[in-house]
Amino acid sequence: MTFYQTCLGGELTFQTVEDVPDEYQWPDTLNRMIMQTTLIKESFTLKASDLSYENTLVKGNAVTFMLNCATHEEVKSVMTKLLTGGVVIQDLNRTSDNAWLTSLMDRYGHYWTIFCHADGD
Structure with a gap:
């Protein structure tokens, strides 16, 4: 996402798993991982996440x-x-x-x- 920020501009923020409300249950081992990033510019907001449950992310479902x-x-x-x-x-x-x-x-x-x-x- 830092690469996309250099291409598109805007303000980039990161949300870790431990920052997610308690209603969403994630294993403690993921707490320090980034849940999602948000890139905000005047004309758009781009959110991205590649955090997934084990073995669910495969090329083609991105x-x-x-x-x-x-x-x-x-x-x-x-x-x-x-x-x-x-x-x-x-x-x-x-x-x-x-x-x-x-x-x-x-x-x-x-x-x-x-x-x-x-x-x-």
């Missing part, structure tokens, strides 16, 4: 991020930063409904779809 940017320039900027060590899946192009859209896989193997409604550039 998430794909979709980020709706305000401008074409913001799409290009975020795309460039996320591509450090990643690969383009779909080149940045205008869609049939005149939006800008790209897809990529970042250095951690996470998929991103980044888009914005055309803003004249």
